[in-house]
Amino acid sequence: MKQLPLKGLTVLEFSQYLSGPSAGLRLADLGARVIKIERPKGGDACRQLAIKNLWANDGSSLLFHTINRNKESFAADFKNPKDMVWIKRMIREADVVTHNFRPGVMEKAGLCYLSVKAINEKIIYAEITGYGKEGPWKNRPGQDLLLQSMSGLVYTSGNENDNPIPFGIAIADIICGAHLVQGILAALIRRQKKGTGALIELSLMESLLDFQFELLTTYYTSKRLPRRSAENNGHPLLSAPYGIYATTDGFIAIAMVNIQQLGLALGSEILAAFSQDETFSCRNEIKNILSKHVEKASSSHWIEKLHKGNIWAMEVLDWNKIKEHPAYKILQMEQTITTGNGKEIITTRCPIRINGERLYSANPAPELGAHNKKIIEALGLKTNL
Amino acid sequence: MNLLEGIIVLDFSQFLSGPSAGLRLADMGAQVIKIERPYSGDICRDLYVSDTMIHGESTIFHAINRNKQSYIANIKAEKDLKKIKQLIAKADILIHNFRPGVMDRLGLNYELVKSINPSIIYAAISGYGDEGPWRDLPGQDLLLQAATGMAWLTNDNNSMPTAMGVAVVDILAGAHLAQGILATLYQRCINGEGALVEVSMFESALDFQFEVLTCFLNDRNQLPVRSTVNNGHAYISAPYGIYKTNDGHLALAMSNIIVLAELLKCRALLIYSDSTEWFTHRDEIKTILAAHLLTQSTNYWLSVLEPADVWCSNVMNYEQLVKEEGYKVLNMEQLVTTSNGLNILTTRCPIRVDGQILTSQVGAPLLGEHNERIDRQFFIK
Numbered sequence: 001m002k003q004l005p006l007k008g009l010t011v012l013e014f015s016q017y018l019s020g021p022s023a024g025l026r027l028a029d030l031g032a033r034v035i036k037i038e039r040p041k042g043g044d045a046c047r048q049l050a051i052k053n054l055w056a057n058d059g060s061s062l063l064f065h066t067i068n069r070n071k072e073s074f075a076a077d078f079k080n081p082k083d084m085v086w087i088k089r090m091i092r093e094a095d096v097v098t099h100n101f102r103p104g105v106m107e108k109a110g111l112c113y114l115s116v117k118a119i120n121e122k123i124i125y126a127e128i129t130g131y132g133k134e135g136p137w138k139n140r141p142g143q144d145l146l147l148q149s150m151s152g153l154v155y156t157s158g159n160e161n162d163n164p165i166p167f168g169i170a171i172a173d174i175i176c177g178a179h180l181v182q183g184i185l186a187a188l189i190r191r192q193k194k195g196t197g198a199l200i201e202l203s204l205m206e207s208l209l210d211f212q213f214e215l216l217t218t219y220y221t222s223k224r225l226p227r228r229s230a231e232n233n234g235h236p237l238l239s240a241p242y243g244i245y246a247t248t249d250g251f252i253a254i255a256m257v258n259i260q261q262l263g264l265a266l267g268s269e270i271l272a273a274f275s276q277d278e279t280f281s282c283r284n285e286i287k288n289i290l291s292k293h294v295e296k297a298s299s300s301h302w303i304e305k306l307h308k309g310n311i312w313a314m315e316v317l318d319w320n321k322i323k324e325h326p327a328y329k330i331l332q333m334e335q336t337i338t339t340g341n342g343k344e345i346i347t348t349r350c351p352i353r354i355n356g357e358r359l360y361s362a363n364p365a366p367e368l369g370a371h372n373k374k375i376i377e378a379l380g381l382k383t384n385l
Numbered sequence: 386m387n388l389l390e391g392i393i394v395l396d397f398s399q400f401l402s403g404p405s406a407g408l409r410l411a412d413m414g415a416q417v418i419k420i421e422r423p424y425s426g427d428i429c430r431d432l433y434v435s436d437t438m439i440h441g442e443s444t445i446f447h448a449i450n451r452n453k454q455s456y457i458a459n460i461k462a463e464k465d466l467k468k469i470k471q472l473i474a475k476a477d478i479l480i481h482n483f484r485p486g487v488m489d490r491l492g493l494n495y496e497l498v499k500s501i502n503p504s505i506i507y508a509a510i511s512g513y514g515d516e517g518p519w520r521d522l523p524g525q526d527l528l529l530q531a532a533t534g535m536a537w538l539t540n541d542n543n544s545m546p547t548a549m550g551v552a553v554v555d556i557l558a559g560a561h562l563a564q565g566i567l568a569t570l571y572q573r574c575i576n577g578e579g580a581l582v583e584v585s586m587f588e589s590a591l592d593f594q595f596e597v598l599t600c601f602l603n604d605r606n607q608l609p610v611r612s613t614v615n616n617g618h619a620y621i622s623a624p625y626g627i628y629k630t631n632d633g634h635l636a637l638a639m640s641n642i643i644v645l646a647e648l649l650k651c652r653a654l655l656i657y658s659d660s661t662e663w664f665t666h667r668d669e670i671k672t673i674l675a676a677h678l679l680t681q682s683t684n685y686w687l688s689v690l691e692p693a694d695v696w697c698s699n700v701m702n703y704e705q706l707v708k709e710e711g712y713k714v715l716n717m718e719q720l721v722t723t724s725n726g727l728n729i730l731t732t733r734c735p736i737r738v739d740g741q742i743l744t745s746q747v748g749a750p751l752l753g754e755h756n757e758r759i760d761r762q763f764f765i766k
Contacts, residue, residue, distance in 0.1 A: 003572075005568040005569050005571060005572035005580070006568055006571065006572070018596075026564060030564070030565075030568045031568075049639075051596065051597075051600060051618075051620035051621055052600055052604065052620045052664060053661055053664050053665075054600055054603065054604060062599065062600060062603060063596055063599075063600075065599075066595060066596050066599040067596070131711055131715075132714065132715050134714055135710055135711045135713075135714030135715070136709075136710050136711050136714075137709075137711035140698070141638075141694075141696045143638045143639075143696045144638070145617050145618070145625065145626075145627075145636050145637075145638045145696075146636050146638055146696060146697070146698040148636075149627060149634070149636035149698050149699070149700040149701070150636075150698050150699070150700070150701055150706065151701075151706065152701060152702050152703045152706050153551070154627060154636075154700060155702050155703075156549070156550025156551055157539050157540065157547055157548065157549050157550040158539075158540050158544070158547055158550075162540075163615065163627060163629060163634065164627050164634055164700050165539060165540050165547070165616075165627075166539070166617050166618075166626075166627060166636075167538075167539055167549045167553070168538030168539040168540075168549075168611070168616065168617075168618055168619055169535075169538060169549075169593060169594060169596075169597065169618070170596075170618075171549075171553065174557075174593060175556070175557070175560070176735075178557065178560040178561070178564065179560070179735055179736055181564050181567075182409055182413075182560065182563050182564060182567060182736065183388075183413075183736040183738065185564065185567035185568055185570075185571055186388035186389055186413045186567055187388055187738070188567075188571050189388065189389065189392075189567065189570055189571050189574060190386065190388045190389075190390075192571065192574035192575065193574065194386060196386075198388070198738060198739055199737075199738070199739050199740060200736060200737070200738060201736075201737040201740070202735060202736060202737070203715070203735075205711075205712075205715065206715055206717060206735035207735045209715075209717050209732055209735065210732055210734070210735040211551060211553075211556060212551060212732075213448050213449075213731065213732045214401075214444070214445045214448050214449070214551075214552075215551065215703075216448075216703065216731070216732050217444050217445070217447065217448035217729065217730070217731040217732065218437045218444040218445065218448075219703045220718065220730040220731065221437055221439065221444050221729065221730065222437045222444075224437075225702055225703055225704055226703070228550065232545075233548070233550065234527050234548045234550070235527070235548070235550050235551070235552070236550055237437075237445070242527060243527075243548065244527075244531065244536060244545055244546055244547070244548055246545060251531075251536075251545060251546050252531070253527050253528055253530070253531035253536070253548070254527075255523075255525045255526075255527045255528055256525070312523045312525050312528060313528065314522070314527075314528035314529075314531045314532050315531065315532075316531040316532075316536050316546045317531065317532055317533075317534060318534050318537055318608055319534040319537075319598065319601050319606070319608060319609075320606060320608060322532070322533065322534055323606070325518075326517060326518050327513060327517045327518050327519040327587075330514070330516055330517035331514060331517070331585075331587065331588060331591075333588060333591050334602065345599070345603055346599070346602040346603055347595065347598075347599040347602065348591055348592060348594075348595045348598055348599065350592070351561050351584060351585075351588035351589050351591070351592035352561055352562075352564060352565040352568075352582065352583075352584055353565075353581075353582070353583040353584070354565065354568075354569060354580055354581070354582060354583075355580055355581050356581060356583070
């Protein structure tokens with residue numbers, strides 16, 4: 001790559017855990033210099049949050065290393081006036097500030113948008129809250145599972161009579177981080193044209209509502225709650241056969257299809273006898289017939305027939321099978337990074353390609369305060385000039 | 386000034402992935418022109434995708450394509466292709482999500498488009514990338530969930546692999562495309578150079594799983610094991626999950642089991658004093674907790690847990706959600722109107738700029754509604 005698109009930009013990341021830091025990671029992979037501002041005691045709380053008890057033997061979790069590779073760390077205490085001087089000098093030189101504190105924390109530290117703007121008028125100040133800054137929920141914890149539970153999302157996965165079922169990945173954090181990146185980049189474009197800074201605000205709740213925009217628009221119009229199908233639910237709004245089905249040796253997924261073509265491809269006259277209009281009204285019945293039909297043979301048997309009939313279907317794979325598949329290998333999605341104390345970590349790369357090139361970065365996540373000296377020296381030099 | 390004022394986007398994409406990127410650019414002020422084929426247009430207009438229709442078109446189409454314009458063109462016809470090329474000369478961004486090879490056949494691959502407009506940002510979404518054995522397979526959300534292992538993360542361990550019930554791969558691929566577009570557009574503001582931005586649903590779905598995939602890759606390739614009880618996340622310790630109460634449900638995120646045991650007066654949990662057991666004995670702990678939480682109402686438990694700052698919440702469906710003050714205060718709904726007078730209540734852009742929400746009353750376009758206007762605007766002959 002000749003030059004990454006965000007080269008030359010500096011981001012001060014006051015964010016913790018996943019939502020804000022996932023935005024920082026994307027900006028870093030696209031070429032920005034991202035400096036985490038962390039409290040001296042413990043730093044980003046994600047350093048101590050391990051999933052599956054996995055650690056990177058430098059005191060921080062593997063999770064922290066995954067989210068914070070390719071960043072620098074500056075340890076600073078908001079309550080220490082000396083540290084605040086350095087933070088404010090860094091703000092003067094920075095292009096973007098991100099934080100995801102609960103409402104009031106940055107105000108108390110003297111780092112709300114207006115204070116930061118007073119130091120650097122062209123700053124892009126980007127913040128994530130859980131539920132916005134007003135209303136009865138504003139001080140509630142902005143945690144992913146809770147957001148999924150409150151926003152209706154848990155009624156989209158699983159079957160009709162199941163409990164509410166959350167997505168098994170932190171979707172609110174990740175989608176909100178993605179939105180924050182969009183807002184920041186669009187604001188940088190305006191700044192380049194007009195010279196103005198911006199305040200960009202996201203909340204996990206608004207991001208998760210936007211994520212459900214198709215379902216919500218349908219609900220506003222119909223006033224009917226989305227209904228998961230009785231079995232093999234794939235998406236509450238979609239007709240049969242959309243879903244995952246068991247075979248003798250695994251599972252297959254079948255997406256939107258013409259029901260007659262499906263019947264023909266699978267050799268099921270009963271299925272072929274349904275009309276397309278009945279795929280909603282007889283959704284459970286069709287899915288039931290289909291699941292009894294496909295459970296009699298292997299996944300590869302059915303996939304071959306379905307693909308021959310030009311029907312949208314795919315075998316359900318697990319990571320071990322995917323890892324060995326040529327379709328995965330050719331992506332070169334993995335990269336190895338070496339932490340400060342020499343541990344090798346395999347992780348994924350940025351999913352965006354630019355001018356035909358994949359974006360890799362070998363820089364590991366920083367140890368807490370690893371870049372204080374370097375940053376202070378550079379700022380000191382500038383101050384003396 | 387809107388963030389993307391004056392930016393012109395030609396959007397050849399269909400369904401959800403590409404169009405959701407176009408929608409976000411439109412939300413932030415870009416002029417987004419859907420290039421649609423004659424008679425049927427974007428397949429999303431009438432494919433069997435929802436049982437709720439608005440004048441013969443699905444609610445989903447209206448949600449995805451609000452605030453856009455529609456320009457009909459038969460790219461295979463010389464005359465229309467000539468017009469499209471004139472539009473390309475004036476555009477800042479081109480988006481498509483055709484399968485690999487289609488834009489080559491249409492004479493609109495990056496090299497050709499770049500020869501017309503060297504500073505254009507050319508943005509493409511594919512299913513599985515443009516090489517490898519899966520390149521010609523359909524890039525459809527559920528199939529990508531199946532192909533990338535995602536289906537093994539949601540629902541309890543004794544359940545079937547379970548799809549996430551929103552088209553999450555489409556939406557993330559669209560979000561990633563918008564990120565790549567905006568980053569290269571920023572760079573263009575500085576050096577004047579165009580760029581090719583490529584995203585595949587495959588790579589986006591893997592990126593979505595970056596935390597758990599990294600665990601897998603560094604943990605001797607151990608596959609995820611969902612909790613057998615109220616699974617919330619295959620890699621997170623007890624109590625993470627949603628529990629039944631005697632009148633509804635309660636969500637419990639990361640918590641200290643001993644603190645919980647004391648607050649909930651659930652003495653059976655007091656033996657789990659070693660925090661590593663909260664993962665290794667996850668199902669055991671959750672089974673005890675599930676039985677205990679069944680004995681009282683959701684509000685009762687919340688009144689015990691919330692004052693102690695335990696991460697918990699009630700569980701709501703849309704009907705309950707939209708009645709809440711916390712929902713109303715967000716002003717997330719907006720009414721859009723199509724040119725033939727249909728009013729559709731939908732959601733707005735989630736991004737706030739300079740303290741303002743971003744709204745637009747413009748509904749999804751009728752097929753070919755803007756041909757004349759666009760021809761005039763860009764002097765197309």
